[in-house]
Amino acid sequence: MTDDRLWVEKYRPKSVSEIVGNAEAKTTFINWLEKGKKRKKKAVLLYGPAGVGKTALVNAASNQFGFTIIEMNASDKRTEKAINKVGKPATSYVSLDRFSVESKGNILFLDEVDGVFGQQDRGGIGAIVKIVKESLVPVVMAANDSDLKKLKPLKRICLLIRFYPVRIPLIITMLRKICLKENIEAEFEALERIACNSRGDMRSAINDLQSATAGKEILRLQDTILLKSRNKDVGMYDLLRGVFSAESVGEAATLINQSKIDYDEFLLSVSDNLPLRYTDPVDLAVAYNIVSRADVFRGRVGTENWRLLKYFFNLLAVALAVSPKSF
Ligand SMILES: Nc1ncnc2c1ncn2[C@@H]1O[C@H](COP(=O)(O)OP(=O)(O)OP(=O)(O)O)[C@@H](O)[C@H]1O
Ligand SMILES: [Mg+2]
Structure with a gap:
């Protein structure tokens, strides 16, 4: 049988030693984890660029040192209600089989919390602070954002652990x-x-x-040679130019995925520019139809389901590749 797994999954680090680079961050995190009740701070925030092993470290380390990770979505309203119960497995809505008797304890893991930083309507960073304060168990968070100003409110209650690009x-x-x-x-x-x-x-x-x-x-x-250079900070103009000249769905999706633009604004800009891309009215209609589906996904993503964003990205990329003639 052929193994068609993504290599990032297949070679996902299973132990801390398999995570390369960021030695200082790794040590700081493991020391915090191992300290148990003697921890000075109840929460840690691992922050730094994408793809450097933040999520991998949390999973590998807790597995290796016998902690049980309970992953929750920071921006989900239910999380607030659930956190108080996490420390008491018997009453928690989190399924019981995820709690191990041999576990050294439960750890609440809020991954990708930067999704809520800017969402003032949902309480933004204040909501996270509240979760940390109310949680009965230690809290681990991870974020891409390296904007220290935004992270400031977390500084008092969190140990901040910075990650750098891997050498x-x-x-x-x-x-x-x-x-x-x-x-x-x-x-x-x-x-x-x-x-x-x-x-x-x-x-x-x-x-x-x-x-x-x-x-x-x-x-x-x-x-x-054909590898596209990875540009970390693509603005709206460059992104539009990039996706409208992309030669495949994959290429467009990668570009959108890598950018940090405002998604609603991007959706509108794509709609505005579709008539320029498709001269054939049938192609244009198909493209608009896909964009409207992307819009539905954007709605579902809201401020809660950031994981759905990839479907949003992919649909927009598909909308731009309706007709090969238009490339
Ligand atoms: N330091 C590393 N050592 C070994 N493998 C790594 C490392 N960093 C990333 N990887 C590989 O990349 C995959 C993704 O890494 P991970 O999810 O930990 O990134 P991340 O820092 O959490 O990124 P993001 O900020 O986008 O969530 C891992 O499953 C692993 O295969
Ligand atoms: Mg991650």
Whole structure:
């Protein structure tokens, strides 16, 4: 049977030692975890760029040190109600089989909390502070945002642990290991190029390696030439230009996914620009139909289900690729 898993899943670190880089952040987090009741602060916030191992560290470390992770969505109203019960498994709505008798304790994990930072209508960062204060168990949070001003209210109640991009040589080493396991012979320059292009984002590097080697046993430098440079901060104008000149759904989706634009504004801008892309009225109608579905997803994402954003991104990307003629 062929294994068509994403390599980022297949090679997800199972123990702390498999997470490379950010040694200081790792040590600080593990020390905090191991301190138990002697912890000075009840909560930690791991923050830093995407794809560097924040979520991976929380999962690997709690698994390795025997803590039970209870993952909840910070922006979900139910979380507030549930947190008080997390410390008392018998009454919690979280299913009982997730609590282990041998567990050293439960830990509340609110991943990707930056989704709520700007959402003043939902209490924004204040809601998070409240969750931390009311929680009966230690709280671990992770965020991409490195805007210290926004994080300030958390500083008093949280141990802030900063993550940095993973260093290029460490990424190259990881890519080499994966190639070895996948029986792929890779030119050093090819791996170096993928690693440099990732700008310290291990997830993108592994994803790029997987797509550059698809169906190949040998990876040469020339196979990596088509990698798009990863631009961390794409503004609305560049993003629109990028997605409207993308040559595949995948490319458009990646661009949208990487940008930090206002999603509602982006949706409107895409709608406004569709008539420029599609001259055929049938294509245009199909594209508008898809955009309206994307809009429905945007509604469902709201401020609660950030995980649904990827469907929003993908639908918009599909709307831009209705007709190959238009590329
Ligand atoms: N430091 C690392 N060492 C080994 N693998 C890593 C590392 N960082 C990321 N990865 C790989 O990338 C995948 C995604 O990493 P992870 O989810 O931990 O990123 P993250 O920092 O939480 O990013 P985000 O801010 O986008 O949530 C992991 O499953 C793993 O395969
Ligand atoms: Mg994460």
